[in-house]
Amino acid sequence: MTVDHPLSKHSGVVKIVEVGARDGLQNETGVVPTTTKIELLEKLSSAGLTHIEAGSFVSPKWVPQMADTPEIMKHLRTKPPFAPAGVTYSYLTPNMKGLKDFISHSTLNTGVSVSEHASEIAIFGSASEGFSQKNINCSIAESLERFRPVAQLALENGIKVRGYVSMIIECPYDGPTSPMKVADVVEGLLDIGCYEVSLGDTNGVGTPGTIGTLVNYLIKDRGIPAEKLAAHFHDTYGQAIVNCLVALEAGIRTFDSSVAGLGGCPYSKGATGNVATEDLVYFLEGTGVKTNVDMTQIVEIGDWISKKLGRKNESKVGTALMARRWGDGSKL
Numbered sequence: 001m002t003v004d005h006p007l008s009k010h011s012g013v014v015k016i017v018e019v020g021a022r023d024g025l026q027n028e029t030g031v032v033p034t035t036t037k038i039e040l041l042e043k044l045s046s047a048g049l050t051h052i053e054a055g056s057f058v059s060p061k062w063v064p065q066m067a068d069t070p071e072i073m074k075h076l077r078t079k080p081p082f083a084p085a086g087v088t089y090s091y092l093t094p095n096m097k098g099l100k101d102f103i104s105h106s107t108l109n110t111g112v113s114v115s116e117h118a119s120e121i122a123i124f125g126s127a128s129e130g131f132s133q134k135n136i137n138c139s140i141a142e143s144l145e146r147f148r149p150v151a152q153l154a155l156e157n158g159i160k161v162r163g164y165v166s167m168i169i170e171c172p173y174d175g176p177t178s179p180m181k182v183a184d185v186v187e188g189l190l191d192i193g194c195y196e197v198s199l200g201d202t203n204g205v206g207t208p209g210t211i212g213t214l215v216n217y218l219i220k221d222r223g224i225p226a227e228k229l230a231a232h233f234h235d236t237y238g239q240a241i242v243n244c245l246v247a248l249e250a251g252i253r254t255f256d257s258s259v260a261g262l263g264g265c266p267y268s269k270g271a272t273g274n275v276a277t278e279d280l281v282y283f284l285e286g287t288g289v290k291t292n293v294d295m296t297q298i299v300e301i302g303d304w305i306s307k308k309l310g311r312k313n314e315s316k317v318g319t320a321l322m323a324r325r326w327g328d329g330s331k332l
């Protein structure tokens with residue numbers, strides 16, 4: 001028997017962008033072996049995730065943990081069984097050097113053009129000046145000027161471009177962020193060719209009130225189509241799932257998440273990881289929305305990577321389902 005509930009109107013399939021291997025691992029202080037990162041990426045794609053961030057072409061002096069991104073990309077590009085059809089791997093590229101490195105490593109030894117690869121780049125700006133300076137060493141205006149030729153060259157090469165805007169609610173350096181500023185940066189990123197802009201509550205301070213005010217302002221007052229927005233909510237204050245519900249209600253259909261809630265941000269002290277993929281899948285499927293992610297597999301991956309890194313599994317759903325697992329390894 002199907003019983004209607006207030007959220008029954010939500011149906012169809014949503015897109016999940018798995019950011020654990022990038023947003024998650026970039027914040028690990030210990031060395032994470034490249035083989036572990038590759039194994040994580042392979043496991044994630046076999047669990048049904050189709051959009052996976054695999055690394056960053058950024059300065060290794062700024063983010064040492066991402067220094068092996070070229071090696072990871074080469075592996076994913078040259079080992080077809082590990083880059084299944086329909087899976088898009090994406091990489092952060094903050095400037096022209098990052099994009100050129102992306103293009104050269106993407107085509108290296110593969111014999112195919114970059115546009116034949118199911119990969120895309122992401123450029124990442126901020127709605128606060130303080131974080132923009134700390135994270136990418138330039139002002140917001142300078143960042144948009146820097147991104148413009150990057151996006152243009154990427155698009156000329158058939159590479160899709162995603163945008164991020166960080167600190168959408170509040171910045172540890174500048175205080176509260178105005179929705180107008182967020183809208184300006186979102187529009188700036190769309191204007192230079194991003195097909196979608198992900199709204200980063202980088203330090204997870206947003207609540208249904210502040211997130212609701214922002215997304216309604218972006219969609220209703222500024223006329224930004226909901227399908228061009230994604231929700232990228234960190235779970236520092238335990239608000240991420242309820243904020244995802246607010247985004248869903250506003251019409252947003254793309255959600256970023258991180259297996260086992262991996263992560264934080266190297267330039268935002270105290271920020272913890274994104275909403276855990278396991279928790280997001282449980283919540284979305286529970287409202288009647290399809291994710292096409294295998295719950296058993298994603299829970300096992302979260303358990304595996306947490307043990308591998310020696311860190312606490314931040315997924316409540318993952319922890320609960322693993323606790324229910326029988327000692328003989330039968331189904332969750």
Ligand SMILES: CC(C)(COP(=O)([O-])OP(=O)([O-])OC[C@H]1O[C@@H](n2cnc3c(N)ncnc32)[C@H](O)[C@@H]1OP(=O)([O-])[O-])[C@@H](O)C(=O)NCCC(=O)NCCSC(=O)C[C@@](C)(O)CC(=O)[O-]
Pocket residue numbers: 023026056057058059060062063092094095097098099124135136137164165166167199200201202232265266
């Ligand atoms: C943007 C820069 C490079 C500017 O950094 P800069 O120091 O201003 O760069 P520069 O152009 O003056 O170059 C300085 C040196 O860096 C090198 N360099 C220059 N560019 C690159 C590159 N692409 N790859 C590798 N090396 C690079 C360049 O070659 C040179 O090397 P040197 O001559 O000193 O040996 C730097 O600030 C940087 O790498 N920042 C990255 C920060 C980062 O990755 N942060 C984490 C991701 S953002 C995030 O997590 C938020 C998000 C997206 O998840 C959403 C949310 O939660 O809100």
